[in-house]
Amino acid sequence: MAEAATETRAAPAPVSAAPAQPAPAAAPPVEPPRASSSFIVVRDRFTIYCDKPIPSLDMPNATAYEVSDRKQEGRPLYALVVKPEMPPRISVMRTLKGAEIPNLLQLVDWGVADWPPADRKCVIVIYHRPMGGRVMDSMSASFKRVPDHLFAKNIIKPLSDALVELASKGITHRAIRPDNLYYMDEARTRMVLGDCVTSVPAHDQPVSVEPIESGMATAAGRGAGNFPDDMYAFGATLLMLAVGRDTLQGVPNEEITRRKVAMGSYGTLAADERAPVVVLECLR
Incomplete structure (x- = not known):
């Protein structure tokens, strides 16, 4: 019996496993771009410098900062950043934006933006900068009296014109008040009414310049009022400018109201001072 031929083969060499490739490193998370801590840009035009405050132009519920205009370099502007807890007068801001009302601080633009110092969004209002500063630094400061023969021309006429123009637009x-008036020029000859949108109406008004009824209300609930309310505040402000100071500084609000009821507004505000004849004629 023939033996079956056998074929001897070498066992196949074991296939060595390919070395494991290291897993690709995970890409670092992409963080959203953040506003610079030193400035922000509003409306793709106005650069507001967070590290350049202007304390002399602060409002009770808004802080002032330097601004540059990318389209008009050198234009004198400043920004008021409204405190987050204070609701501004948005409807009035929309009406006044870009409007050139004589003898009223011009509201150039406004917007809402992330504000790094507060780490949240804030309303930002941009104004033409008054180069002569405030007429009175505060309600407790004194004022260099304007000569009687210039009072009507330099103060009464321009400011009353601004109020009439505002009233024609349905705005109070x-x-x-004396510390919300500004000189637009460095020579301090052109006086204008200041900001009226960075807080609810009359919220920051002293009781001395408010009508009796409004002065007795809570500050946040005084409301937009009407033209006579503005004229009352205007008359009280004129009287303070005429005598050079607020004669009621340090007097409690309740006492101011009591005196107005008992003595009348003029007697209360003038106290022992004597106002010029031109102011008396206006107040009548």
């Missing part, structure tokens, strides 16, 4: 100012 509700922030007329």
Whole structure:
């Protein structure tokens, strides 16, 4: 019996496993771009410098900062950043934006933006900068009296014209007081009414310049009022400018109201001072 031929083959060499490739490193998470801590840009035009405040132009519920205009370099502007807890007068801002009302601080633009110092969004209002500063630094400051023969021309006429123009647009100012008046020029000859949108109407008004009824209300509930309310505040402001100071500084609000009821507004505000004849004629 023939033996079956056998074929001897070498066992196949074991296939060595390919070395494991290291897993690709995970890409670092992409963080959304953040606003610079030193400036932000509003409306793709106005650069507001967070590290350049202007304390002399602060409002009770808004902080002032330097601004540059990318389209008009050198244009004198400043921004008021409204405190997050204070609702501004948005409807009035929309009406006044870009409007050139004589003898009223011009509201150039406004917007809402992330504000790094507060780490949240804030309303930002951009104004033409008054180069002569405030007429009175505060309600407790004194004022260099304007000569009687210039009082009507330099103060009464321009400011009353601004109020009439606002009234024609259906707007009450509700922030007329001596420390919210400004000189637009460095020579301090052109006086204008200041901001009226960075707080609710009349919220920051002293009781001395408010009508009796409004002065007795809570600050946040005084309301937009009407033209006579603005005229009352205007008359009280004129009287303070005429005598050079607020004669009621340090007097409690309740006492101011009591005196107005008992003595009348003029007697209360003038106290022992004597106002010029031109102011008396206006107040009548």
